Amino acid sequence: MTAEELYNPIQSNADPVVKINNLRKSFGDLHVLKNISFELNKGENLVVLGQSGCGKSVLIKCMVGLIEPDGGAIVILGENPHNLTIKDLNALRKKIGFLFQSGALYDSMTVRENLAFRFREEKEMKEAEINQLIEEALEQVGLPDTGNKMPSELSGGMRKRIGLARTIILKPEIILYDEPTTGLDPITSKEMSELILSIQKKYQCTSIIITHDIECAKLTSNKVMLLKEGLVKESGTFSALQKSSDEWVHSFLN
16 A cells, blocks of 8 residues: 555645745756745655756755755745754754665664664753663664664664664654665565655654655655656656656656
8 A cells, every 4th residue: 555545644724844935956057956846734745756966855955954045935844944043943953854865873883872862962861761762763663672783783774774763763743765765675675665654654744755766656655746857847646647648757657
């Protein structure tokens, strides 16, 4: 089953969780994003597809304030990250989880230490509370017995799962997935896609999934946005885009 078939986003009269309007970004003469616009409600998964260099990663870096856009508007959880002080931007970023391609674990720390790192740095929680959150997160990603392992002892798929555990342990309202299935075999890739669905259902979080993996897009998306040369070529549900009359869109998805 897919996200499109299983889950309906949480409908309410509240403003969209993510609202992007006419976002533009260029690097010299290279126009990476050209008037990108979309909205996401609470509980929706948006998959962003496109060829390498079409602006997928630049989009999410603009969203979290890592890259300054040239124009357009970004509103995340009611805030424009580019109008915030450093303190307020960091507070907003705490509500946004990010899963890196590699998992981005600290090699010198055990799995448990990786998951506890931020809590121990902030020194606001008791050790027993931290341990409880770690156990819950590892259970959620299906790796309850890995707490004392080093990242070097884990497979690529396991490292990505631990990276996801480190993301969800902070209970983010939005999760940004950067190529969550890259480098994984087809079976492990499907397991990761199913895990994304499980997290969507349990935490009712909103997610943006950057991927080249068509099967991942099909499984995890409520909406798909297909970028080509910095523009939104087409958007809609995966099943609707598969039926597109546009030859390039049809060939890309099929």
